[in-house]
Amino acid sequence: xxxxxxxxxxxxxxxxxxxxxxxxxxxxxxxxxxxxxxxxxxxxxxxxxxxxxxxxxxxxxxxxxxxxxxxxxxxxxxxxxxxxxxxxxxxxxxxxxxxxxxxxxxxxxxxxxxxxxxxxxxxxxxxxxxxxxxxxxxxxxxxxxxxxxx
Numbered sequence: 001x002x003x004x005x006x007x008x009x010x011x012x013x014x015x016x017x018x019x020x021x022x023x024x025x026x027x028x029x030x031x032x033x034x035x036x037x038x039x040x041x042x043x044x045x046x047x048x049x050x051x052x053x054x055x056x057x058x059x060x061x062x063x064x065x066x067x068x069x070x071x072x073x074x075x076x077x078x079x080x081x082x083x084x085x086x087x088x089x090x091x092x093x094x095x096x097x098x099x100x101x102x103x104x105x106x107x108x109x110x111x112x113x114x115x116x117x118x119x120x121x122x123x124x125x126x127x128x129x130x131x132x133x134x135x136x137x138x139x140x141x142x143x144x145x146x147x148x149x150x
Contacts, residue, residue, distance in 0.1 A: 011035065013117035018127060020112050025104050026096040027113065033122060034095050043087045043103060049137075050129045052103050054089075054122040099124070 011033050021027045035056075042060050044053045060082075067078045087100055104110060107126055114130040116123040125133075 012119055013122050014119065015117050016130075017115045018112050019115060021099065021104070021110055022096075025099045025101060025109075026092075027099060027115070027124065028094070028096050029091060029122070030115065031095065033115075033117070034091065038090055041089045041091070041097065043089055043099065044082070045085060045103065045106060046123070049123070049125075049133065050107060051116070051123040051125045052099070052107050052109065053118075054097065054124065055120065059120050 013033050015030070015032075017030050019027050019030075040057050042055050042057070044055060046053050063082065064079075067075050070078065087103075089097055091097055099109060107124070108129070109124060109126055112127055114125045114127045116125060116130065
């Protein structure tokens, strides 16, 4: 019988969690979403939703690989946008992520916020914005789920 193993170095981000941002703009990442070792994370403002995206290096590397196939001016524009507006971060020993003030202001992240798993990434939403967007997100994704056998 095949043995099932899990790769704790790369968790799958699933579920929704409501967590509070403290006075220093730190948010605790759910224990199921933490890595077995310290890793670099990247904070990226979403261009398609009103949220902040948290991604591990593996996802950033996927974006960089895709950008490498783009024509020069497009590649430069994409890499410039990512490099200038995004931030690197790490979890502290308590599993907290520090969010820059500008991202908290941009996405109205204060008090209780919603962390939404997006399999390869985490989305951090203002809870009211998440609740307002959830029906639209579901309606937009439902037609495609059959392609995945869901």
